[in-house]
Amino acid sequence: MNPIRLAVKIPATNASGDLAGAIPVFHRCMQQALLEGLLIDVADYLHVPNGPGVLLVGHDVDYSLNDEGLTTTRKRQGDVSAADQLRDTLRIALGAVRAITDDGTLELDFDLARFDIIVADRLRSANTADGADAVLAELQPVLDEAFGAGATVARANAGDERAPVAFSVVLPAAADLEAVMAKLPAVAKLRIPYAAPQSEWDITAEELKEMRDSGKDVRLIDVREQGEFDTVNLGGDLIPLGTLGEARGELDASSHIVVHCKAGGRGAQAVKDLRKAGFENAWNLRGGILAWIDRIDPSLPRY
Amino acid sequence: MSATTWKDTLSSTTDPDWVEEIDQFEAQVELRKQGKLSDKAFAETRLRRGVYGQRYDNGQRYDGFATRELPFADVPTKGPETVWDAPGMVRIKVPYGGVSPEQLDVMADVAEEYSDEILHVTTRQDYQFHYVHIEDTPDLMRRLAAVGITTREACGNSVRNVTACPLAGVCNTEGFDVSPYAQALMTFLLGHPDVQDFGRKFKPAFSGCEQEACGLVQLHDAGFIARVKDGRRGFKVVVGGGLGAVPHQAHVLSEFTPVEEFLVEIQAVARVFARLGEKKNRNRARIKFLIAELGIEEFKRLVVEEIKTVPPDPRHTAFLDDLAVTGGPATRPPERLNGGAKPQGFDEWFETNVRAQAQEGYSVVTINLPLGDLTSAQARALSDIAREFVGDNIRTSVEQNMLLRFVSEADLPALFSALDAVGLAIPGAGTIVDVTSCPGTDTCKLGIAASRGLAGELRTRLATKSASLDTAVKNMRIKISGCFNSCGQHHIADIGFYGNSRGIDGRRVPHFQVILGGQSHDNAAQYGMAMGSVPSKAAPDVVDALTDGYVQGREKGETFQQWIGRLGKRNVRGIIQPFMKVPAYDQDPSFYADWGDAREFTIGDLGIGECAGEVVSLFGIEVMKAESQVFDAQCSLEEGDFESAEDQAYRSMLSAARALVRLEHIDVTEDPEDIVTEWKTRFFDNERFFDRFAKGKFGQYLLERFAEVAPSGERDAASRRVEEAQLFIEAAHGCEARIAAEQAALEVPTAPGA
Numbered sequence A: 001m002n003p004i005r006l007a008v009k010i011p012a013t014n015a016s017g018d019l020a021g022a023i024p025v026f027h028r029c030m031q032q033a034l035l036e037g038l039l040i041d042v043a044d045y046l047h048v049p050n051g052p053g054v055l056l057v058g059h060d061v062d063y064s065l066n067d068e069g070l071t072t073t074r075k076r077q078g079d080v081s082a083a084d085q086l087r088d089t090l091r092i093a094l095g096a097v098r099a100i101t102d103d104g105t106l107e108l109d110f111d112l113a114r115f116d117i118i119v120a121d122r123l124r125s126a127n128t129a130d131g132a133d134a135v136l137a138e139l140q141p142v143l144d145e146a147f148g149a150g151a152t153v154a155r156a157n158a159g160d161e162r163a164p165v166a167f168s169v170v171l172p173a174a175a176d177l178e179a180v181m182a183k184l185p186a187v188a189k190l191r192i193p194y195a196a197p198q199s200e201w202d203i204t205a206e207e208l209k210e211m212r213d214s215g216k217d218v219r220l221i222d223v224r225e226q227g228e229f230d231t232v233n234l235g236g237d238l239i240p241l242g243t244l245g246e247a248r249g250e251l252d253a254s255s256h257i258v259v260h261c262k263a264g265g266r267g268a269q270a271v272k273d274l275r276k277a278g279f280e281n282a283w284n285l286r287g288g289i290l291a292w293i294d295r296i297d298p299s300l301p302r303y
Numbered sequence B: 001m002s003a004t005t006w007k008d009t010l011s012s013t014t015d016p017d018w019v020e021e022i023d024q025f026e027a028q029v030e031l032r033k034q035g036k037l038s039d040k041a042f043a044e045t046r047l048r049r050g051v052y053g054q055r056y057d058n059g060q061r062y063d064g065f066a067t068r069e070l071p072f073a074d075v076p077t078k079g080p081e082t083v084w085d086a087p088g089m090v091r092i093k094v095p096y097g098g099v100s101p102e103q104l105d106v107m108a109d110v111a112e113e114y115s116d117e118i119l120h121v122t123t124r125q126d127y128q129f130h131y132v133h134i135e136d137t138p139d140l141m142r143r144l145a146a147v148g149i150t151t152r153e154a155c156g157n158s159v160r161n162v163t164a165c166p167l168a169g170v171c172n173t174e175g176f177d178v179s180p181y182a183q184a185l186m187t188f189l190l191g192h193p194d195v196q197d198f199g200r201k202f203k204p205a206f207s208g209c210e211q212e213a214c215g216l217v218q219l220h221d222a223g224f225i226a227r228v229k230d231g232r233r234g235f236k237v238v239v240g241g242g243l244g245a246v247p248h249q250a251h252v253l254s255e256f257t258p259v260e261e262f263l264v265e266i267q268a269v270a271r272v273f274a275r276l277g278e279k280k281n282r283n284r285a286r287i288k289f290l291i292a293e294l295g296i297e298e299f300k301r302l303v304v305e306e307i308k309t310v311p312p313d314p315r316h317t318a319f320l321d322d323l324a325v326t327g328g329p330a331t332r333p334p335e336r337l338n339g340g341a342k343p344q345g346f347d348e349w350f351e352t353n354v355r356a357q358a359q360e361g362y363s364v365v366t367i368n369l370p371l372g373d374l375t376s377a378q379a380r381a382l383s384d385i386a387r388e389f390v391g392d393n394i395r396t397s398v399e400q401n402m403l404l405r406f407v408s409e410a411d412l413p414a415l416f417s418a419l420d421a422v423g424l425a426i427p428g429a430g431t432i433v434d435v436t437s438c439p440g441t442d443t444c445k446l447g448i449a450a451s452r453g454l455a456g457e458l459r460t461r462l463a464t465k466s467a468s469l470d471t472a473v474k475n476m477r478i479k480i481s482g483c484f485n486s487c488g489q490h491h492i493a494d495i496g497f498y499g500n501s502r503g504i505d506g507r508r509v510p511h512f513q514v515i516l517g518g519q520s521h522d523n524a525a526q527y528g529m530a531m532g533s534v535p536s537k538a539a540p541d542v543v544d545a546l547t548d549g550y551v552q553g554r555e556k557g558e559t560f561q562q563w564i565g566r567l568g569k570r571n572v573r574g575i576i577q578p579f580m581k582v583p584a585y586d587q588d589p590s591f592y593a594d595w596g597d598a599r600e601f602t603i604g605d606l607g608i609g610e611c612a613g614e615v616v617s618l619f620g621i622e623v624m625k626a627e628s629q630v631f632d633a634q635c636s637l638e639e640g641d642f643e644s645a646e647d648q649a650y651r652s653m654l655s656a657a658r659a660l661v662r663l664e665h666i667d668v669t670e671d672p673e674d675i676v677t678e679w680k681t682r683f684f685d686n687e688r689f690f691d692r693f694a695k696g697k698f699g700q701y702l703l704e705r706f707a708e709v710a711p712s713g714e715r716d717a718a719s720r721r722v723e724e725a726q727l728f729i730e731a732a733h734g735c736e737a738r739i740a741a742e743q744a745a746l747e748v749p750t751a752p753g754a
């Protein structure tokens, strides 16, 4: 079955605080391309009781944060199977949890020991016991793959046939975010809007390629973490963002430097720091290594 | 369930005409995709099906740093500038806002699968779904059609949704229940050949009585007010009303048209309008312009003549034999509210959200929807509640609320609890807390400021102090539009706002124009007037200052409008004045962003950066003069001095034009001839003054006045001219903003790394 929408809802505790803070967080996520998807706008639905809260609307994925948690809805899937959609949506949702947590301005804690799956497609899946069983049969292998055999799944929304098919998943312990994401490679690739400026000193993937091809003396610095570097890299020097402060002394402030990370956010920060410290020729690869992979060398693995 | 399509699943149970139409639409979507249908033809088709564009659908969006391309797939467009892949808005027309529980369930389903799980009720009693992709629209239409809802002709140049008072049939003051007649008119005119050739849309409205606001008959193209004469039913018919940028009060076409004759009459009106109405210039194509041009007496004469030529049609009266009982009968017996236990919060809710019906033992319950929004889950819960308590008796109102009619009074506590469980028992319906708003910058392409953002902020602030508010203040209404187009009906609120913007020190600041003195009773018989623009972030404080001033300064029994009237425009302006100031950016950057938005503000989403501060401030000083002249014009208007009003309005346009000219040609004289000539060559002829949507409309106002300076000395013409001057000044601000943006773009540093 290829449902038209599949959503994953990850509960958050503490979220009842000032959710209006999610508006700038989502705007930042768009500006810096920190979340997957072609993102269009932020809609404030905080005035609606039991509503979606703050909604980041995309072309292929929506993110909404309310006092219950973060819902990530994949849409416009075309011919992608329910299993692949779940695989993708879980990864994207966990990525969003990471981005929001990293942002740090919202005082909320995500509970990674449970989540809900919602499949809204009344043409292809009826919300009856049989209908739900059929959907679950397709989804179960993905859950096993990501969480081992320990996940317990119960049908939700059973009281109302009009509601979408839904399941609650409970894990024996909080999932290890990075580990689970690593197990869920991208299936149906989302478009990321690389055109977004991320710092005042951005260069595009094409410009970087030109510089490298023309043999210019450019020093490429990768500010990601070791694990990410091992997954895929562009041959830059690995200096994780957290250690850049110490390592800076060993760099030549007058040299031509290009910094990159995964999607451009950390790179932008690094360039800002470098410029402040007097590096006058430091640049950020807009969109990070993902932009490079998508636009220059699709043969490299995306993560 | 086997994989099939909605078409296969639903076609056999849907009206075959509707199926055919949707099939055609689906085929046209396909043809457009293959490039076999022109942009324009497709745009026309889609608008006729209620499928609109939405903000950012040109693929451009300002993200707070710069204008960014939204990389939608590069397939054909849906219409000029509307990218194919970009999500849009679907509007569905429901006659007089009535839906059944079954229909509500399906709307919940489609919102959940194709939209953002929100059903939005508009200020015209329609429902809208946002962020819908064009490929999903045929299925969305099929599912709605299967339960008797069509999106057809909710827009475009044809007859729009017929509105009627949501209390029709149950109201204490009505002449009779107008809903079956509204239904008859709708059925008769939908797809009728005589309504296909309009230059512009045509919106009819019905009202059960003259004094209440519910139908807002005065602001529609045609309005029907129920009257009973010698035991016969009929309507007082008015034509040519409308809000829009320049509001018009409707004119009386007939004091009494018997129900047997009202369809012939409206058909004649349609034929006259189709024949003589403006077709080319869509800015002057609404029927109000035709009537203003011909005069109402001549228009009446033409209609009387036309009636003679309308071919006899049995449908003109056939509906009278079978007047539908709207909304069906009550599902529960009428029983009085007995003294049983009341749930917590019941009394407060009862006071504002429940009103007695004409029918003994029944009440109408208002569901206060914040900003007209309802989630899919709430809609399902509401349909269950309706099934249990009222059956099909669900309506929407122009206040963006929903109404349940024929609630047996004994059921009220149980109904309250059921609504409360899903967040639908918010008290304060019809009070100052119940702010209405158009979509504004959230989704509307024309929006300038965040009307919904401001409305949300006001709701929150007013709700927290609702308990301590004075009763007279509680009964006031606030309405907000995102731009001068007045979809939020700001002209008929006690306090109205419409969005605009001002340039301060090379940045744009979102503002709202304050409109006071409008009224919504007597079917909106009095429109409010602009009092001056305040920064968005100061708008809530203005509401406080006005309500406080009213509570302290009113005389016994004086309404807010009477108080405003007694104070006079200058004194009222004195209350607002302190809030007009914008703090410097480094003192309070929050003024430079709009409500509910984290991005620095920009106009038209064009992306405005730094620009030469000097140029802006020169314009700023010059245009101030225009603003104060137009304000004087309003004062004169109020004092009944129409000639001065017209004169001051004209001079304010000249000042605004001069302010623009001075940007480039500092030596321009004060001579009108000189100003208009310079302005015309420098800004109008080359279309720099043109708005993307209104084009040269506002510039034309100056040219028209320049060509014919003589004041008319009439109230209607004078107030229209003052409005026009106001809009001309707005357009000058917009023009200046575009120039500033161009300059900023020129100064952008060249790409790094090269």
Ligand code: SF4
Pocket (backbone or CB within 6 Å): B438, B439, B440, B441, B444, B445, B446, B447, B448, B451, B481, B482, B483, B484, B485, B486, B487, B488
């Ligand atoms: S008033 Fe303006 S912003 Fe609001 S809906 Fe109408 S056109 Fe859009």
